[in-house]
Amino acid sequence: MHEIYNTEGIILSTGDIGEANKFITIFSEQHGLISATAQSVREIKSKLKHGLQKFTVANISMVRGREVWRITNVEYKQNLYYELRENKTKLKAMINILVLVQKLLAGEKYNERLYKIIRKSISFLKKNDLNREEISDFENIVIIRVLHNLGYFDENKKIGGSGVYKNIISTSSWDKELLEDVRNLNGEIIKDINESLAHTHLF
Structure with a gap:
């Protein structure tokens, strides 16, 4: 049996x-x-x-x-999908995150922390009233946490003279202050994300 x-x-x-x-x-x-x-x-x-x-x-x-x-x-x-479909921007962010996870994961490997990162993130997205800028900031933070969990992002990297990446990565919790922390560094953050994605050789 x-x-x-x-x-x-x-x-x-x-x-x-x-x-x-x-x-x-x-x-x-x-x-x-x-x-x-x-x-x-x-x-x-x-x-x-x-x-x-x-x-x-x-x-x-x-x-x-x-x-x-x-x-x-x-x-x-x-x-x-059904819970987020009324907000197309939120829905697109959720789909982008799950597509990224599917591309980056290499088969069967226990990773409960990554699963909780995704579940907590989508719960925050669903429950909070976010504008387009905040949803974009949210998506960037999730991508950084996913990349770091899988070994593609250095939490000690400095940006704008601050340790914002360490703040992002040291917790899986969410609040709107975290979104504000990354707002003014958006251009540099996207550049660092793209560099990390390139290192995966999957994009």
């Missing part, structure tokens, strides 16, 4: 297999970036269907197959 593994995860992408099955990419709390199949999920009667839509956060039960995981059960929690 196969051991069942349980984890919270965010559905990053889905693709059809045959007439009724789906291939799903998940950013999971316990196993990093994983590929999984869901059997008969496209059938009308499928109980898994609702919980496996793109950008859904869910508790997922799986068994390990020879090459990929197989999903056995899903407990729906929320869908980030």
